[in-house]
Amino acid sequence: MIIELKNLEKINIYAFQNDLISWFKQEQRDLPWRKNQDPYKIWVSEIMLQQTRVDTVIPYFNRFIEWFPTIEDLAKAEEDKVLKAWEGLGYYSRVRNLQSAVQEVSEKYNGEVPNTPEEIAGLKGVGPYTAGAILSIAYGIPEPAVDGNVMRVISRVLSIWDDIAKSSSRKIFEKAVRQLISHDDPSSFNQALMELGALICTPTSPACLLCPVRDHCQAFDEGVQNELPIKTKKTKTRDVQLAAAILLDENKKVLIHKRPSTGLLANLWEFPNVEIHHPLQEDREQISESFQSLLDVNIKLERIIGQIQHTFSHLVWNIMVYSGTINSSFQESEEWKLVSFEEMKEFAFPVSSQKMIKLFHEYQME
DNA sequence: AAGTCGGGGCC
DNA sequence: GGCCCAGACTT
Numbered sequence: 001m002i003i004e005l006k007n008l009e010k011i012n013i014y015a016f017q018n019d020l021i022s023w024f025k026q027e028q029r030d031l032p033w034r035k036n037q038d039p040y041k042i043w044v045s046e047i048m049l050q051q052t053r054v055d056t057v058i059p060y061f062n063r064f065i066e067w068f069p070t071i072e073d074l075a076k077a078e079e080d081k082v083l084k085a086w087e088g089l090g091y092y093s094r095v096r097n098l099q100s101a102v103q104e105v106s107e108k109y110n111g112e113v114p115n116t117p118e119e120i121a122g123l124k125g126v127g128p129y130t131a132g133a134i135l136s137i138a139y140g141i142p143e144p145a146v147d148g149n150v151m152r153v154i155s156r157v158l159s160i161w162d163d164i165a166k167s168s169s170r171k172i173f174e175k176a177v178r179q180l181i182s183h184d185d186p187s188s189f190n191q192a193l194m195e196l197g198a199l200i201c202t203p204t205s206p207a208c209l210l211c212p213v214r215d216h217c218q219a220f221d222e223g224v225q226n227e228l229p230i231k232t233k234k235t236k237t238r239d240v241q242l243a244a245a246i247l248l249d250e251n252k253k254v255l256i257h258k259r260p261s262t263g264l265l266a267n268l269w270e271f272p273n274v275e276i277h278h279p280l281q282e283d284r285e286q287i288s289e290s291f292q293s294l295l296d297v298n299i300k301l302e303r304i305i306g307q308i309q310h311t312f313s314h315l316v317w318n319i320m321v322y323s324g325t326i327n328s329s330f331q332e333s334e335e336w337k338l339v340s341f342e343e344m345k346e347f348a349f350p351v352s353s354q355k356m357i358k359l360f361h362e363y364q365m366e
Numbered sequence: 367a368a369g370t371c372g373g374g375g376c377c
Numbered sequence: 378g379g380c381c382c383a384g385a386c387t388t
């Protein structure tokens with residue numbers, strides 16, 4: 001906490017703000033959430049952008065706003081449709097929290113996104129970054145919005161050597177931004193820091209020769225811009241073996257299952273699957289029995305149609321994919337349904353399931 | 367403080 | 378293959 005305060009004194013704050021904001025106004029990308037300052041749209045964009053690249057978000061954002069143009073539209077929507085709008089984007093709890101928070105805004109705040117740090121940070125899924133982003137961008141309130149870009153940029157500008165992977169580090173950067181932020185235009189200031197991080201002050205090989213704040217940058221001055229930020233690597237993934245089955249009844253309907261409301265891929269749909277704890281010891285007979293214990297009608301595994309590997313942040317699924325049949329006397333429920341391939345398009349599936357659908361269609365071509 | 371939670375793009 | 382990305386939440 002001492003070092004960066006000392007380095008802050010080396011900065012001409014007004015010149016820094018001016019150089020940064022002027023550059024931003026010239027060079028900023030034309031993004032769909034920058035067309036106005038609707039707090040709801042800013043909010044949606046910030047949730048989507050968490051751990052997700054701008055280019056990935058753009059089409060999702062446009063469709064989401066088409067489907068749910070206002071807070072009230074999202075508040076009253078079916079959760080299945082909300083998840084469908086998020087299908088393929090990942091971190092699905094983001095959108096379930098968003099809908100929950102939007103419902104709270106509808107009921108508790110008369111449909112108006114609150115504009116105080118305490119109220120907005122109390123909303124589900126709105127952490128320190130998102131709170132600051134909405135307050136500054138939608139309401140022009142000078143609050144820091146410290147994301148990965150901002151930590152990288154500020155660590156270089158102020159030559160801060162704390163490990164940005166540690167959760168305690170964020171406070172250091174928030175404190176620095178509070179000193180640096182423009183009170184005339186907090187929105188442009190915060191967005192400019194992030195835009196600079198995305199376009200110029202990139203993780204590897206930053207484009208310092210094009211940087212509008214190079215003259216203020218202590219890392220550049222010291223020649224250590226490629227050493228910063230300090231970020232320790234995270235733990236590696238673990239492997240999980242699964243067997244999954246695409247089971248068709250006599251009417252060519254497929255059995256699908258809704259995942260539990262908590263944990264990985266919560267409330268998304270999937271094909272029935274079981275974990276294989278001892279891959280070398282379990283034969284097809286045992287796997288078949290494992291499937292059978294999920295259901296109370298006879299199923300039959302016909303053959304293996306392929307194998308899929310799917311990587312998450314913290315684990316890897318290795319899935320042996322079977323095709324098979326199920327008796328159509330099967331009793332459907334809230335979490336087990338028989339659907340046609342056409343009807344299946346209305347349900348939200350994780351990408352791993354979409355890979356299996358593709359596999360199945362390829363197998364049918366043969 | 368460390369784990370959980372997705373998926374894709376880039377090197 | 379590993380790293381990163383406009384992070385938040387749980388334990």
